[in-house]
Amino acid sequence: MTALSGFLLAEWYDLxxxxxxxxxxxxxxxxxGDGSTFHWVAYIVAGLIGAAAIxxxxxxxxxxxxxxxxxxVSRIQIRYGPNRVGPFGLLQPVAxxxxxxxxxxxxxxxxxxVVFFLAPxxxxxxxxxxxxxxxxxxxxxxxxxxxxxxYIVAVGSATPLVIFMAGWxxxxxxxxxxxxxxxxxxxxxxxxxxxxxxGVVLFTGHMDLNGIVQWQQKYHVWLIVLQPLAALTYFIxxxxxxxxxPTDIAEAESEIVAGxxxxxxxxxxxxxxxxxxGNALAVSGIWATxxxxxxxxxxxxxxxxxxxxxxxKMYVLYGALILTxxxxxxxxxxxxxxxxxxxxxxxxxxxxxxxxxxxxxxQENGISAGIVLPVAAVINILLSVILIVGxxxxxxxxxxxxxxxxxxxxxxxxxxxx
Amino acid sequence: MISLEHFLVVGAVLxxxxxxxxxxxRNAVMILMGIEIMLNAVNLTLLAFSRFxxxxxxxxxxxxxxxxxxxxxxxxxxxxxxxxxxxxxRGTIDIDQIDLLRF
Amino acid sequence: xxxxxxxxAFYVLAVLSIGSALAVMAxxxxxxAVLFLVLFFVSLAAMFVLLSxxxxxxxxxxxxxxxxxxxxxxxxxxxxxxxxxxxxxxxxGPGLLAGAVVAGTVIFIAFNTNWSTASNDFxxxxxxxxxxxxxxxxxxxxxxxxxxxxxxxxxxxxxxGRGIDVDPRAAxxxxxxxxxxx
Numbered sequence: 001m002t003a004l005s006g007f008l009l010a011e012w013y014d015l016x017x018x019x020x021x022x023x024x025x026x027x028x029x030x031x032x033g034d035g036s037t038f039h040w041v042a043y044i045v046a047g048l049i050g051a052a053a054i055x056x057x058x059x060x061x062x063x064x065x066x067x068x069x070x071x072x073v074s075r076i077q078i079r080y081g082p083n084r085v086g087p088f089g090l091l092q093p094v095a096x097x098x099x100x101x102x103x104x105x106x107x108x109x110x111x112x113x114v115v116f117f118l119a120p121x122x123x124x125x126x127x128x129x130x131x132x133x134x135x136x137x138x139x140x141x142x143x144x145x146x147x148x149x150x151y152i153v154a155v156g157s158a159t160p161l162v163i164f165m166a167g168w169x170x171x172x173x174x175x176x177x178x179x180x181x182x183x184x185x186x187x188x189x190x191x192x193x194x195x196x197x198x199g200v201v202l203f204t205g206h207m208d209l210n211g212i213v214q215w216q217q218k219y220h221v222w223l224i225v226l227q228p229l230a231a232l233t234y235f236i237x238x239x240x241x242x243x244x245x246p247t248d249i250a251e252a253e254s255e256i257v258a259g260x261x262x263x264x265x266x267x268x269x270x271x272x273x274x275x276x277x278g279n280a281l282a283v284s285g286i287w288a289t290x291x292x293x294x295x296x297x298x299x300x301x302x303x304x305x306x307x308x309x310x311x312x313k314m315y316v317l318y319g320a321l322i323l324t325x326x327x328x329x330x331x332x333x334x335x336x337x338x339x340x341x342x343x344x345x346x347x348x349x350x351x352x353x354x355x356x357x358x359x360x361x362x363q364e365n366g367i368s369a370g371i372v373l374p375v376a377a378v379i380n381i382l383l384s385v386i387l388i389v390g391x392x393x394x395x396x397x398x399x400x401x402x403x404x405x406x407x408x409x410x411x412x413x414x415x416x417x418x
Numbered sequence: 419m420i421s422l423e424h425f426l427v428v429g430a431v432l433x434x435x436x437x438x439x440x441x442x443x444r445n446a447v448m449i450l451m452g453i454e455i456m457l458n459a460v461n462l463t464l465l466a467f468s469r470f471x472x473x474x475x476x477x478x479x480x481x482x483x484x485x486x487x488x489x490x491x492x493x494x495x496x497x498x499x500x501x502x503x504x505x506x507x508r509g510t511i512d513i514d515q516i517d518l519l520r521f
Numbered sequence: 522x523x524x525x526x527x528x529x530a531f532y533v534l535a536v537l538s539i540g541s542a543l544a545v546m547a548x549x550x551x552x553x554a555v556l557f558l559v560l561f562f563v564s565l566a567a568m569f570v571l572l573s574x575x576x577x578x579x580x581x582x583x584x585x586x587x588x589x590x591x592x593x594x595x596x597x598x599x600x601x602x603x604x605x606x607x608x609x610x611x612x613x614g615p616g617l618l619a620g621a622v623v624a625g626t627v628i629f630i631a632f633n634t635n636w637s638t639a640s641n642d643f644x645x646x647x648x649x650x651x652x653x654x655x656x657x658x659x660x661x662x663x664x665x666x667x668x669x670x671x672x673x674x675x676x677x678x679x680x681x682g683r684g685i686d687v688d689p690r691a692a693x694x695x696x697x698x699x700x701x702x703x
Contacts, residue, residue: 040525115556146645150579157587161559164594168552180598187591207647419523420531422638425572426631428535434624435542441616444608445551447596451558454589455542458565461581465572472639477649481658483577484650487584488665492672494589498596499676505600512602514610 016305019139022049050142054131058278065277066093068315069322076326097270105266111171119166120264120271127278129155134285135210137295137306148209149197152286153190156241160186166272167260178259181333186241188340193237195348199230199355200290213294219369220298224291225377229351229384231291233344238283239321240336243276246328247336284317285310292317342395347387354383425466432459446501446511450494457490522640530571538564549606555593562586576646 014020026046032038067082067090074081082089107113130152132142145151160183167179200223201207204215216223224231240247261272288294292313295306331339358379362372436459439452461483468479505511522528541561548554562585569578643649654662 043526112550112552115552145575147575147579147647150576150583154579154582154587157583158559158563160587161556161590161594164591165556183591183594187588190587420528422636423631424531424535425568427628428538428568430624430627430631431539432542433627434620435539435546436620437623438616438620439542439546441619442546442609442613444610445602447593447600448551448554448607451545451554451593454558454585455545455561458562458581458585461577462565462568465569465574465577468574469572469641470636470638471641472637473641475653475657476641476643477646477653480574480577480646480650481653483574484580484654485661485665487577487580488669491584491589492669494592495676496672496679498592499679501596502599503679503681510602511600512604512608 016301017137017139018305018307019137022046023139025049050132051128054128054142058128058131061281062274062277063093063097065281065318066096068318069277069325072319072322073326076323100267100270100273103266105268106263108169108171108263111263112169115165115169116263117268119162119169120268120275122165123159123162123275124271124278126155126158127275127282130282131285133209134282134289135213135294136310137301138210138214140295140307141210144208144210147207149201149207149212149290150194153194153197157187157190159241163260166264170260170263172262175260175262178262182243182260185247185333185336185340188337189237189240189344192233192340192344192348193241195345195352196230196233196237197290199227199348199351202352202355202359203227209289209294212290213296216293217296219373221373221377222291222293226373226380227291227351227355228381229347229387230355231287232384232388233348233351234290235283235287235320237340237344238286239280239324240340242279242283242321244280244321244325246324246331248330280321281314281318284321285314288313288317343391347391350383350387354380422466422470425470426463429459429463429466432456432462444512444514446504446513447498449513450497450501454490454494457486461486527571530567534564534568534571538568551597551602551607552594554607555590555597558593559586559590562590573643574646576650 026042029042029045030039032041070092071081071089082092085091085095107116133145133148133151135141135144163179163182163186167175167177167182170176200212203223203226204212206212206215212223261269264272288310294313295301295310297304297309297313301309358372358376361367362369362376433456436452436455436457439455440449441452443449443452464479464483464486468476501511504516508516510516538561541557541564544557545554545561548557562581566578566581566586569575569581
């Protein structure tokens, strides 16, 4: 029986982990000739397989996301959503894509044509690069970098520049204004994002995403239980970088025409739209990997393929993004910047302090994980609740204590009878 | 076969180009861009040395580069604040026209 | 380092970085120059990866391409010049000569020195950098944080943030921070 399971669990047809057939293929290519002349073929083939996989997945995922998002948001807004194009509107993404492809892609006459053309192309690059680091299974990462966590933030920090490229080359003051707002918001929210990810890296001691998932597997815990403040801060900061409602002040339709993509039409606008959805999926994927166990679900990945578990988690957490989009109103730019600098940044700093203290006490004294982790979880959850509630009560806008009826004489002289 | 000399040549050429830009442009922001190119060329040379030279602490090159990046960021922010302030006072940042201290 | 991957990557990246630096020099508009500068930063980050410096490469992307690029863009937008393209001083020729002399000297030294080479292929630089920054180079690390705070405060005061300005009438020890009238 053990021989059979050993035979079954580590061969190329073990599709629970799609890295197995790929590794077998690459080993076979490496063995061509006399063993060392054809390494470059394996190099190129590995790159092509990874790129094709990400491209294929993103293409299909964006089609599905268009439908999911429009249906879900419209149901939250008590309306039907797309239901004409196919059964339950399932062919709506195809209709959207066809519509965008057959529209004329206008270019402003006096704008900068090269930069205008390049902006929707370049904005796609961070999305693809981020998907290259996310682990879909134990051996299914396109590039298992040592510094994956910081790499994600670094690659996402190129987006403000591309937004500027789009806004400036349109030769339109509303585009430039929207682009400036988008840049200010993006660079403000990068700092709480990095600090919350730093809390995760401190706790697990790994900066590579596969290592973090395996840490969660080893200690049988989801990191959101141990780091609720970091999870919340990361979710809010990353979704603020995505330019979706409630933080889409850079491209709000009712405020600033369409911000930095006013002048884009046809498939160039389609690229911006697709990148917005792709980035949202990437954020939910990273959130799933870091805080919700990634491809590991309490040992379920012995029967269900790990990549299916991860796919399901990614889509379920995308629901959180849909929820915030459907229910929250749009915030003003000064409210957004205040929120980042005055609320999220101090909270992230306190989180790092507490996490660093916990990790030091744990590592220096060699206490077993069975005692430290529950205690740390309780402390962190209590801390996050107390901090958020207390901070908003102390520094937020205080609500009026009692509703007052309008009066002719204000109550400066004496207490009037109700 | 890529060895140390390849990286040093690239670093030297980039430093020369940065120096050329810093000496030959009138706009103060362009001069700052030339200076940033020079700093990056130095970073490249430091990392090449750290990778290819026998040393008791090979990580020293990386640490040095991190400090150079930090100092360059601080310097760029102060320099750009100065440029904006000069623009508000003089109306231009053309270095050939900001010459009150000349005889 | 040998092998098809690193060798081809080195030549592609060398051409890209030198090309984008030359494009910064020859750009027709200053925004194009900034975009080529960001391309230069990204290509240098890729070269750092080639040198097994993964943490420094990511830091370079984050700080240079992400932050300094945006800073330079904002400075350009706040200081518009009336010229259509970046003008040149009269030192273009001498500048080229100076750059060529410096580069030539360094290249000559690089080829004529007996380097004691070894191959330090790092497996994980993050660990080593962390250890180094907190043990041997802890003092420069702390001073760097003080430097950054000083630069931040200095930049805000120089630009004149909302309501902060140095009182022009009072000089010397009585220089006070007064509210600026708008």
